[in-house]
Structures are given as C-alpha cells and as structure tokens.
Amino acid sequence: MTQDDDTPHPNKDYDLSTPISSTSGLRQGLTSYGDSHFSLFLRKVFIKSLGYSEDALSRPIIGIVNTFSGFNPCHATLPQLIEAAKRGVQLNGGLAIEFPTISVHESFSYPTSMFLRNLMSMDTEEMIRSHPLDACITIGGCDKTVPAQLMGGISANKPVLPLITGPMLPGSHRGKRIGACTDCRNNWAAFRAQEIDIEEISAINDELAPTIGTCGVMGTASTMACVTAALGMMPLRGASAPAVSSARLRIAEETGANAVSVAKVKRKPQEIMTEASFLNAITVLQAIGGSTNAVVHLMAIANRHPALQGVIKLQTFEEIGRKTPLLIDLKPSGENYMNDFHYAGGMLALLLTLRPLLELSAMTITGQTLGEVLDASTFRTFPLSQQIIRPLNNPLYPDSSLTVLRGNLAPNGAIMKASASKDRSLLSHTGPAVVFENTADLATRIDDPDLPVTKDSVLILKGIGPIGNPGMPEAGLIPIPRKLAESGVKDMLRLSDGRMSGTAGGTIVLHISPESALPESPFGIVETGDLITCDLAGRRLHLDVSDDVLNARVEQRKQTLEEQGVLAQRKRRRGYFGLYERSVNQAQDGADFDFLAANGPSDD
Numbered sequence: 001m002t003q004d005d006d007t008p009h010p011n012k013d014y015d016l017s018t019p020i021s022s023t024s025g026l027r028q029g030l031t032s033y034g035d036s037h038f039s040l041f042l043r044k045v046f047i048k049s050l051g052y053s054e055d056a057l058s059r060p061i062i063g064i065v066n067t068f069s070g071f072n073p074c075h076a077t078l079p080q081l082i083e084a085a086k087r088g089v090q091l092n093g094g095l096a097i098e099f100p101t102i103s104v105h106e107s108f109s110y111p112t113s114m115f116l117r118n119l120m121s122m123d124t125e126e127m128i129r130s131h132p133l134d135a136c137i138t139i140g141g142c143d144k145t146v147p148a149q150l151m152g153g154i155s156a157n158k159p160v161l162p163l164i165t166g167p168m169l170p171g172s173h174r175g176k177r178i179g180a181c182t183d184c185r186n187n188w189a190a191f192r193a194q195e196i197d198i199e200e201i202s203a204i205n206d207e208l209a210p211t212i213g214t215c216g217v218m219g220t221a222s223t224m225a226c227v228t229a230a231l232g233m234m235p236l237r238g239a240s241a242p243a244v245s246s247a248r249l250r251i252a253e254e255t256g257a258n259a260v261s262v263a264k265v266k267r268k269p270q271e272i273m274t275e276a277s278f279l280n281a282i283t284v285l286q287a288i289g290g291s292t293n294a295v296v297h298l299m300a301i302a303n304r305h306p307a308l309q310g311v312i313k314l315q316t317f318e319e320i321g322r323k324t325p326l327l328i329d330l331k332p333s334g335e336n337y338m339n340d341f342h343y344a345g346g347m348l349a350l351l352l353t354l355r356p357l358l359e360l361s362a363m364t365i366t367g368q369t370l371g372e373v374l375d376a377s378t379f380r381t382f383p384l385s386q387q388i389i390r391p392l393n394n395p396l397y398p399d400s401s402l403t404v405l406r407g408n409l410a411p412n413g414a415i416m417k418a419s420a421s422k423d424r425s426l427l428s429h430t431g432p433a434v435v436f437e438n439t440a441d442l443a444t445r446i447d448d449p450d451l452p453v454t455k456d457s458v459l460i461l462k463g464i465g466p467i468g469n470p471g472m473p474e475a476g477l478i479p480i481p482r483k484l485a486e487s488g489v490k491d492m493l494r495l496s497d498g499r500m501s502g503t504a505g506g507t508i509v510l511h512i513s514p515e516s517a518l519p520e521s522p523f524g525i526v527e528t529g530d531l532i533t534c535d536l537a538g539r540r541l542h543l544d545v546s547d548d549v550l551n552a553r554v555e556q557r558k559q560t561l562e563e564q565g566v567l568a569q570r571k572r573r574r575g576y577f578g579l580y581e582r583s584v585n586q587a588q589d590g591a592d593f594d595f596l597a598a599n600g601p602s603d604d
C-alpha cells in the first residue's frame, strides 16, 4: 500500500479553483514558476523528502539561524542552543527549521570582522525575506554577529527573535581573575613594557578564554547583548547568562516559545525597535560604559528603519550621555566580569535602577511594554548587586561614558570613551602630533628608538576608517611606543578614524569623520608637529592651524590623490572589496552600505 492510498481526502492546496493567497507558513513567498499551485506542490515534494507530515507543515514555521563555525568559538554552543530553541518551538505548536548564514569571529577575519558585518546582514536579511518563515530566531553572540542580525532583521521586517550565545566565564592566573579580552590587552601591554616575561605571557594565554562563549567583559559582544535586551528584542536574562549555564539553555527554550507567539501576532522588528526603544538602548549603553563600537552598530540599525533615519543621530548619544552616569563596575571601565553582572541581577537590576531615565512605553518582544516588564518584577537589590550595579546616586563615573567630540579635525564627529581613560588629565590636553599614515607605517615606526615622541605627544593613526582599511579595523588602541612604555607611561592621547575593541581602554578618540581616506578629510592633512587639542568638557577636537592653512592642505591633498589615481582605482575594484569601498558610509551613519539604509543612498 502506498502513502497515497492512505490519504482520505484530496489536498485542497492543489485545488486549482482556489487561489493561494496565504502570507503565512509554507504558502508564503512561493518560488516564481508562474503557477502558484505548482510552486507549492513542488515545495512540498522537496520538504517531504525530509520526512515532514502535512500536520507538521501546517504549523507556524520558525526559522532558526545557525551561525555555528569551527572558526567561531564564541558560537560553539550553537548545537545545544538550537536543540533547546527547537524544544521551545515545538512544545508550543510550531515547526522549527534551522538554516545557516555566515558566521564571523573577531580574530579570524581579515582584514577585520567589521568588513564582513554588512555582508552578514545582507545574508541574514535575504535568507529571512526569501524563505517561508513566520518568525525567525537569530542566534549570534560574537561582536559583529548580533548587529548584523539586527540590521538584517529590521530590514526584512519579519518577526525576529535574537538569541545570544552568552559570555564566557573568567579564568585565573596566579590567584587573580583574568578574562578576554581587557586582560588580553593589559597583559600584552605589560609584556611589551617588559613587566612580565615570555613564560608568564604564555601561561596567561592559556587562561584568558577558559570556557567557550563571548568575551567576558563589557566589550562589544556583551554591550550588544545588553543593548538588544534594552531594545526590547529578547528576555532580559538573555543579555548576561553565562554561555555554559543551564540558564542559557532555558532562555533558548523560552525564545522558541516566544517565537511561536510572536509569529501568530506577526509582531515585527520595526514595531519593537522604535525611537523609544533606541533611546532606552542608548541610555543602557551609557550606563554600562559600553563599547564605542555599539555607537556605529546602533546607527546602522536605526538607519535601516524608515521612520528613524535622521531621528536617532550621533548627537542623541551625547544628549543621553549628559544625563546618564556610568553605573556598571565591569572591565574595561571597572573591575568585574559579565558573570558578576549576571549574578548581581543583570539587565533587570540595571533597568530598575535606570527606571527614571527610561521610556517605559517602549514595546518588547512579548507584547508587554518595558514598564509592564519592570512592574512585574520581584527583584530586590542586595549588597553584591549594588557593588556591581551602582545606584544612580553613587555612580562609578558621574558623566557620560561615551562622548561625541567635534571640531575642525572632526566636523562630522568622533567618539571617545571617557570612562575608560587611564590618565584623566589627558581628557583635556594639548600636544604635538606624531602621525602614522596607516597601520603598516605604525608597525614599522612605533617602537623606533628615534621616534620623536614624548608622553605629551598625540599619537595619530590615519587610514583605518571604513574605506581606508576596509572595515575600520580595531587598531585605534595605538600601542604606547616601547621606549615610553618601558619608562612607565601607561596612557597617551591617541586619535584615529578607526575603531577599537570594546574591551580596550585608554584616552582614545575614534571614528573621526570624515575619515582620512576621503579627499575632503581634515584628519587626512594632519602633520607631525601640529598641535592638537582634546577638550572633553567642551566636547572639542581641534587642530591648531588656521582655516587658510587647513583648506590649502586639503586642496593640495585632493590633487595628490587624483594624480596618484587612488580615487579612480576605487571605482574599478572588483568583488566584495570593490562593493565595500564604493558603498560604505561613514562611521556616524553606521558604516553600513548606503544602498541598505531604509531610504537607499542619499544624494551626497
């Protein structure tokens, strides 16, 4: 007997007199064969080869984005998370179907993971848009993956539920806790300064990432996890539960359950990620002393929303920062690790503390407002909680942790994480520039004993903006020249048009715009010996040359770039590299591709 002999009734999907008009389940987004009934018929032919029944195929379909990669240890728990998320979907009457997108880790992508963020966002957007999904769980964690998935999700605007892989636990070296990646950088700096030897740095290397998961400090991954929760896109515990905890798997199961509910009401990302949600996310970003990278990512995500272009701006970060103190005592601004934040109450405790500064009417993924989520909480503060998550009247740092600087050197803005400065006298400082034209120049000369540099110099690194070294690499933490490091200098004022890791600290000005690769960039014409002023209180970044000199240098440089054929070369370059160079916008717009912004490329 064949299966067909068992079929009691003809399947009405093949009734040619009834048009297929459904926008849900397997019937949505049919492949274009010019005959919708045949398209559905064929789709069922192939999916049934996997053994699915008509009953299974009639359920809400929940896609699960699988970003497992052998090159991405931050995502090593994907198999368990997928299993738990599927359990949540299927216990609630949905059908879970996983599919891959690209996966990007910080340390394995050349020239930098950020180069691939926009590609991953396009992959995510188009896979969600083109497949018959009623909702989609996007599993990410490592720095660029969550922003890419939010960018793709908000553009596709189908129900999307982020699920974060979660932070690793800290390790231990000689009785002291250490963890990726603030301590990677601190210890490397100590090694460069010959404060620790090669045996010790080798031993430390073994302990910095003692479990799988994302970096265990308030770096970009943790920041984006907190910001995603603040946007209302996921359960609050999902921001901080350790990667290797059972709590993390329960969050995955809950996400699966939420996905079925969200699919039924078709709650879309553009309804959740509104202006109010972004204001909350930026408030959280300031309160956690979050990564400077989050500024770029949030701008990219906001600019994908048709109603938010020009509403959420770089200045929004500055305005919110002025009324939001730094409350979280986590590295790199403080001393602790993400598991401490989680045990202290995590995002729930933080949002309860920040309540007077929040937009409580903002919608969350479950349909509750943020105010309703907080009202339903029974959380009470306790001594550990207040050590890690300070009250508003006893902050770790009273002013903005992330500040926006402007001036003739950065007419379109620059970012500084003031809270991570190691020498606060440098926050108001004037000194002579020592210029490196690009990372190769930096590598060649930074440790040259004859480099004309003192602790008062201002180190300048050009050529690492979105176009200059495509992807804006995290080279903004310019190393202290070895001869100064060996004499005990721990911090200097450092400026670049690139980014730095969210786990790094120092008096570092980043994202200077327009970047030096653009012919009109004032940053591109800085010369060694020019005096530069950083004035945090005045939010000012100034090159001490007259307007006439500045304009003359810009004109001269435009001519040189033209003669060298640099600009013509950019127009001709092939492949993704060429697409990137021609389409990426500047840091203040999110370093996204201009054609991916909600309203497409602007005229300028």
Ligand code: FES
Pocket: 074, 105, 106, 107, 141, 142, 143, 180, 181, 213, 214, 215, 219, 221
């Ligand atoms: Fe993946 Fe730090 S390397 S989060």
